[in-house]
Structure formats: C-alpha cells, structure tokens
Amino acid sequence: MENTAEKTTLDGVQKVRLFTKVWTKRDKVVIFCGLLLLSWAVNWEGTLGLTTNVNAMIELNSNNIISILSTVAFIIQCVCFPFYSKISDMTGRANAYTAAMVLYVIATIIMASAPTYGSFVGGQVVYSFGYSGILILGPIVIGDLTNVVDRGLMQALYNVPSLINLFVTPLVGDALGVAKWRWGYGMNSILLTVCSVPLLASLWHLQYRVKKSEHYIEYKRQQKAVNNMVKKKTLMEKIAWFIAEVDLIGSLLLVGGLCMILLPLVLSTTMWGGWQSSRTIGCLVAGVVAWVIFGIYEWKFATKPVLPIMKWQNRTPLLGILVLSIVTLISSTNWMYFPTYLMISRKVTSGEATLLDSGYRVGYTIGMVMSGTLMKLFKKWRPMVWMGISLMILGIGLMIPARLPHSSNAFIVISQTIAGFGSGTLDIPIMVAIQSSVGHEDLALVTGLIQVGGSIAGSVGSTLSGAVWNGMLPGLIKDKVPGDYDYAKIVSNIPYAVSLPEDQYNAVVDAFGETQRVLSIIAVSLAGLAFIFTLPMRSFGLEDRQDEQTGDDKADHVDEDLTQYGSRSDEMNSEKVELPEAMNDQHVDSKA
Template sequence: MRSLFKTVIAQSKPVVDEGPRPDDKEAGVLPDSGVVPDSKEAGLTSERPHSSDGDDDSINKDAQVGVQKMEAITKTWSTRDLYLAYGLIWLIYFVDAIQQGMGTVLTPYVVSDFREHSLTATISVASGIIGGVSKLPLAKICDVWGRPQGYLLTMCCMTIGLVLMAASNNVNTYAAAQIFYWVGYNGISYTTTVFIADTSALKNRGLVLAYTSSPYIATVWITGPLAQNVLNGIGWRWGFGIFAIVTPVVCLPLYLLFAWNQRKAIQQGILVRQKSGRTFWQSVVHYFWEFDIICVILLSAGFTLFLLPFSIYSNQKYGWRDPTTLSLIVIGFVTLIFSAVWEKYWAPVKFLPWELLKDRTVLGACVLAAVLFVEYYIWTSYFSSFLQVVLRLKVWQSSYIGNIYSIGSCFFSIPVGLAIRHTGRFKWVALYFGVPVTILAIGLLIEFRHAGTNIGWIIFVEIIYAFAGGACVICEQVAVMAAASHQEVAVVLAVEGLFSSVGGGIGSTVAGAIWTGIFPRKLMEYLPAESLDNYANIYGDLATQISYPVGSATHAAIVAAYDDALRNMFIAATTITVIGLIAVAFWRDIKLKDWKQVKGNVI
C-alpha cells in the first residue's frame, strides 16, 4: 500500500500554471479561463469557482476561512506529514471500529440489564437522528473555524459519551450517553472524510476512502471475542471505560499534526490571520446566526419527535390511539414543516444548501445514502438477537457473522476504488452491481430466516451483501464530492451524512415498529400456558430468551414469534432498496479525470 501511495502522489504533485500543456487534460490543470475542460463530457452543468490570480495552485481567497486554512496546510506540509496523517487516520478508524463493533454487541445486554431489551431500536433512533443532524453545524465549524477545530470537538463528544455509558445506571442515562457517543463517532468519521477530500485528488478519492476504511478488515476478528471476554470478565462498564481512555490518546496526534502545519503556514506568510473586530457578544450573535442554531434545533427536535413514537407506541396504554403517541407525531411533523419555512423565509444565513440539493447527482446520492441506511437498520436491528435465539449461535459467533459486512465491504471497496481511478467514472458500479446485488441479498433473507437454516446460506448472503454495500458507499460518497467545488465539499458531505443518519433513524424506527407491533403479540399467542407468567422477562430480556432449551415448547414459541417479525422486516428492507436504484439512474456520469478540485501536496 505504501508503494501504491508513492505512485499516486507522484502522479498528483501540484503544478504551477504556465499555460496549457499536452498532459493538462489528464492532470486536471485548467487554462487561465478557469473553466473545466470538456465540462459537457464530464457531466458538469456549470463552471466551478477557481482562483483568478493566475496561479492555479494558490489559495482561493474567495473560499471560506476553513477551506483557506486547509489549502494552506496542504501547501505547507511535507510528503512525510501526508503519510503520517493517513497513518493516523487509519489508526483512528482501527480503534473506533473495535469500540463500535464491541458496543453494538454489548448494547442488547446493557438494555437487558435494565429489563428494556425492546428499546434497542428506540435508542438507535434518537442517537442516530441527532448524530446525523449534528453534522450540519459541524460542517459550518469546519468551514468557518477550521477542520482541526471541528475534529477536536467531536473527539470530546465521543469521549464524554463513552464515560457516560460506563457510568450509566438506567436506560435513560445510557440513551443520553449514546447520543453524545454517536455525535462524536459520526463527527470523527465525518471530519476525517473531509480531511481526505481536502488532501486527495478526485480521481483517487474512492481508492483513498477504501484505504482508510480497511481497518474493518482486521477488527472483524477482534470485536466478537473482545465483547465475549468483556461480558464474562470485567463487565460492559469497563468495556466502555477502557475506550474512554484510549480514544483521546489515539485521536489527539492527528489534531496536533494539522494544528502544527497550520501554524507553519502562518509563520511562512502563506496564511494571514485576520481579526474580526467584533466584541465577545457580537461574536456570539454572529455565530448564532452563522450556524443557524434555530434550524438545527428545529430539525433535531422534529425528526426525533416524529420518529420515536413508531418504536415506542406498543409501550403506551392505548397504542397508536394514545394521546402521547399522537401528540409526538403531530408536534414532530409541525416542527419539521416550521424548520423548512424558517429556512426559506426568515433565516439570515441559509443553512441547508438548497442550490446543491437541486443537482440530481447530489440529491440522488443523498437518497441512495438514506435508502442504504433505512434497509440496513430495518433488517439488522434484531438480527444479532435472531442469530443467538433462533440459530443458537454464541455471542462471538454472531459477532463474526454480523461483521462480515464490515470486512467484505471494506475489502471490496479497494478494487472498486481502483476501478473508479482507472475508468474515471463511478455511476456504472452502483447502477449495474452495487444496488441490484443489495436487493438480491436482502430478498434471499426472506427465505433463510427460519430455524434450522444452514448457517452457510446466511454467510453467503452476508458476503454478497457486503461486496455490494462496499461498492454503493464508495460511489455515493464520490458522487456528492464530484458534483461540488472544494469549498462545498464539507457541506455536501454533511448533507449526505444527514440523509444517512435520518435513514438510519427511519430504519430503526421501522424495525422497532415491526418488532413491537408483531413480536409481543405473536409471543403471547404462541407461548404455552406454563410460560405466560414469565412473558415480560421473555419479551424484554435476551438472556431469558436464550435460556430455554431447543425443543422446548417455550423455545419453539419464541422462534415462531421471531419468524413472523423478521419476515416483515426483510420484506420492508427489500422493497425500500428499489428506490435507491431509481436514484442512481438519475446521477450524471461525471468524468473524474477532467476535474481538479484540491490544491497543494495531495494524494
């Protein structure tokens, strides 16, 4: 991989504009006009902003401060620093992947300790929605203050979440901890992706994204046994507590590297500090409107209030007719409508990039991102429980199967990245392979959900699903970045992340609604008379479900209830994925080799 990086960097060294050369079209160097060559062939509908000072590699003075800082850093740092940055990003992904994978396995046991196993999906809804919406103000922080500052903030949020998870004594505290954690986890993933966009040529970005996600290939073998040992040994509290210590130790060096190179750029005069001239309170007011805090609050509250009732309605006295359920849905819907009205008519600074969302490639990629997360969370929310209860796998075994997606998608994303770099195009990968194979894989699970299914079929489905998912994710991220200029990259990635997280929230909501609407009712119907007194524990506690031996009437009843619930989950996931195929068909077939997006010493 190091030799591959050397080759790629050698082909992407910055050049000074000395007029058009024979290889300018391939290298992406633009003539003085600043117009992208062959823009019609590239699928671009308009000219992109470029520096007009005659030096194509100079800092764009019209860009936002965060973008200028990043361009100054890439002009200042050495190739050694570039290698080091990508090495640190790889290490961060490695540690985060271990923690996140272990946390996914531990969460059902944590909520079961509080006798609230059925709230597994509900917790995912709130934390996923808020974690996704938080990327919008984070994009503003990265653009207005700088990428390192946004990265440092998310690292602190993730650490706080891990500390709270380790100390939680009830499901409410754990849910709050999950919100902090996912804001931080999603934020670190987002800011490092922005770093990658800032420091890699567009034609190489798919390959670089594949490289930085490759740690998941190794962590798949670690998270399952680690979670099993944590449950059998130090307990889930210390499982989270250890990573509360490790996370800042691993994440801080990347911040220091960027901060140090930014300081070098200032000392060399490449980046000039400018004072705002505002007082403290003037700055508070300025940033309040700049970050459009009102829109962020309205969006977060609206999505959360609207989606939560779908997964908790069965716990209410009158179900769907309960005043609490109905009022939450209505208030959430009205809040979302009001956020759109506020943004269109009253917001001094527009937060959502409406013009970018009109681009069919950006919107199509965002729709695909949402669809992929909807279908994933619909069928995986209770899949680990299914593997343990119905197929009688141990924790570490179910973790291996559940993590096939991680290893398969990350492994296959490397040849996908190479194919995109070689052809300079990405649409065909998603349209003819990624989305169709995803639909096929989930559809097969409808047949393979029964007790007694050979585990080999489950593994086969997970493998083809993983390969297709790896292709879809790389193409979706390249698509949103290819349709934007450098100073728009952070915000389009944030919007794409918002669609993903909202999709995850919707998926968890649908999963929770199906589960709470079908499983308890069917469980009550199938349970033998001698087990009815233990109904509440069977429904709410995964360990209790596993405790009944295979062949017993109670175990057969539990399996039958799982079968009915999962059938509806798999059908819903298969159906919704078809929307993703339609969205990809609307993408423009952009030729990446004809577009130079970033400057400086990049990959």
C-alpha cells in the same frame, strides 16, 4: 452581516487551502497514517459495542427497546454533521477534531458508569455529539488530502482497519460477558485517547505552520486592514450571525420534529400506554407542526439552510445523497434486531451472533477497496454503482429465506456477504460523484449533507424496525406460544427466552422469524427504490472532472477572496473609503 460571515468562514477554508502550500509528502503520509490508526480505534469501539450494547441491555432489562439508542443517536447526528462541517471551515480541521474527540471519550466514560437505562441513554446522547464529529471529519480531511481520481481508493483504505476488528471484538465482548460489559467502555476511553494523539498532533502542527507562513500572515494583515475600515459588530450581532450561519433555528426544528414523530413509534406500545394515550398523540401532532414550521422557515427565512437542497443546479449531489440514505435506511431497518434474533433462534452468544453478522461488513470493506481501485484505473464511477446496487438487491433478496429460523448458518453468511459487497461497491463511487459535483469550497458542506441524510434515514430505519418488532411480536407470541409465559421477559431478556420449555421456545423462534422476514421484505423493496434514484445521476469521467476542478479551484481561490474584499470595498466606497491599490494587487497576487 453576510460579509462578515463570508470572512469568518473563509478563515477556516483559508487554512485548509494553505495546507497545500506548506505540507510535504511526509506530512500527508503521517496524517493519513494517523487517520488509519484512529479509524481502527473508532471501529474497535463500534464493533465491540455490537456485543457490549446487547449485554448492557440484558443487565438493564431493556433489550426490546434497544432501537431507541440508535434513534436518539441518529437524530442528534442530523444537527451535528452540518455543525461540525461548518465549524471545521470556520476554525480549522484540528479544532473541530479535538472537540469531537473530547466529547467522544467523555461519553464512553459516562456509559461505562451508567447505573440505569436512562443514564445509559444520556451517555449515548453525549456519544452522538462526539462520534458524529469523528465520522464526518475523516472523509473531509481525506477530501483535503486527495484529488478526485485518488479519493475513492483513499476513502476505501480508510475503512480497511475495520477488518482487523471484525473477528476479534466479538471474542472480547463474550469474554467480558454480561457481568463485565462496563470494562469494555472503560477500555475504549483509554484506547481512543491514545490512538487520537498522532492525528491530532499532526493536524495541530500543520495548522501552526500555516499560521506562521507568509501567505497566511499576509492574508491576516489584509483582513485586519479591511476590518479597521468598517464598523465592528456588537456582541449581539455576532451571536445573531452565528445562529444564522449554522441555521440553529432550522436545526432545532428539524431535530424536534424527528424526536416527536419517531420516538412514539417505538415507545407508544412499550412505555406510553398505546396509540390512544395523550402523550403519544401529543408528540405526533407537535412533531408534524414542527416540520411544517421547519419547511416554511427554511424556504422563506433561513439564509444558510441546514438542508440546502437548491444550492446546486446539478442534481447529482441530491440524488447521490438519497441513494446513500436509502442504503443506511435498509441497514438500520433489517439489522437492528438481527443479533437478538440470532441469539434466540441459534442459541448463540452475543459475540457468536456478531461473527455470523460479520459477513456484511467484510464484504462491504472489500467492495469499497475494489471499487476505489477500479475507479482509479479506469476513471469511471457509474458502472461501479450499477454493479453494486445489483449485488445489494440480490444479497438482501437472499436474506428472506436465509434468515428463516431453520436455515443454515452458511446461508446467512453468504447472503450477508453478497449484500455487503454490493453496498461497499456502491458506496465509494456515489460519495466521490457527490463530492466531485461541487467545488472544493463546498466539500465540507456536501460531505456533511451525506451524513445528515444518513442520520435521518438511520433514525427512520431504527424507528421503523422498532415499530415492526414491537408491533408484530405481541400478537404473534400470543397466537403461537402455548401455556403460561412472561411476555415482557421474552422480548427483553434473551436468557429467559432460550430457557423456555421446548414447545414454547420453538413457538417463540417462529414468532421472531416471521418478524425478521417482514423486515427483510421491507429492505429489499427499499433497495429497488435506491436503484431508481441512480438513473438520473449525471455521468462524467473522473479525469475530466479533476481537470475542471483544478481550474475551478484556482479561479475560486481568487474570486472568493475578491468577493470577500470586493463586497467590503463596495461598503467602504459608499463611505468614500478605498483600500490602497497596491494592497489589492498584492492580495490578489498572493492568493493566485
């Protein structure tokens, strides 16, 4: 069964490798332009969602549990990221990208027509299945297109289209308002469909040319010859292989444990009757049990573990994933309720709050482009990491006073921009270091693990934010706000909160400000932990690593094919069956 797994996985990887034999410079330019167009559309949808999600929650009276949306999304992505990376290796990039886009568009239609909060969350579930594929496949395709030296700059340029949207989508969101937020999702379904066509058409056309190439025809001919000489697998054996290949059991245990541990942290005090309720206790206990079983299964039984942390002797990939995961943990903790806080403390619209929050994303994008350019010029990545993480710690530290209720808007923007610039400067070199520390055959796998780590961190961060928010506010509002008021409306309905009498409103702002201050303190503490994880990462020059990978890829190209057919030849030799020598020689020559 293991040999069959190798064969099927190699079929998708083989298509990617043969891209380099059939594509031209024009093909690469067209594909990258298609990536940029889709990146713009996806970012438009996500940035517009910062405004429309808040407006949707106001209409559905669920603003205080908005963190559930992120928690559910991040949990689902934990499974989807390695699944998409595996499927793209097995079937090809075009197949995986198309499946992700179909789910993505369907999800926006579901959310546009959702009549209740529950159905909106259902749309968010489908959204996570599609969006996670788009999120992981973009960096994978860029990894296919570029070498180690150019990869950082190309990854940064891939995110540049987001700058176009930062100052436009808040205006669109405010124009739609609470009454017409559904039009935002409906518009996105059309926009995403149209903007995905150039990339998908290019990938399918290139994949078609690969299948018609002599190299791929020869590869399939020899593959067929080998398959005819060994026993064919039954349907049940193929199903068992697929379950093992994507580690379905481990993935379900991981996601089940995350759901049962994280969701009670948000829902226990808001919808489940407190920490003493049987539902809360049962979920937490079951979640711990699921994780214990997950650890044992991954350690003893999984042949292709969903988190293969012991796969590489070099610890740079694992440490880099931890650093990027902590950055995601910080953003999901400290930014989850920040737009809500701005809307209440500054009495601004959802779009205006998004604009105040845009400094982080502007700085992040500029930081990525700068670090990618410097890495290309100097062939070094480690100095960029330390500069980035120092600026990120400085910016998050400044957020503690900047986010006080009566601080200036300029102070907010400056602190956000410094933190974003530091995060962007850190992100690209860490990602390139992770991808460059493994062979090309593990590129999709390690890129998937980057996103899995981010999803786990995001789910923990959004849950932590929701737990702090819903845990602190009841007591603070009770202690600070005088007179009669409706607590449920204060935390779930922003227009009600800002329409309170002045003495009550000022007390509400102080309560929200104290909660936001605690979240910022947690974030700066986590940033220090990220710095510690960067210290043991192995330093290497990108130019040296490019030379190593060029040689390794050539060797792996032959060695893996020989392993594939050699392992089957061992099986056939035991049955006194041999491949013709000429076929073996021809096969090696064509792959070399």
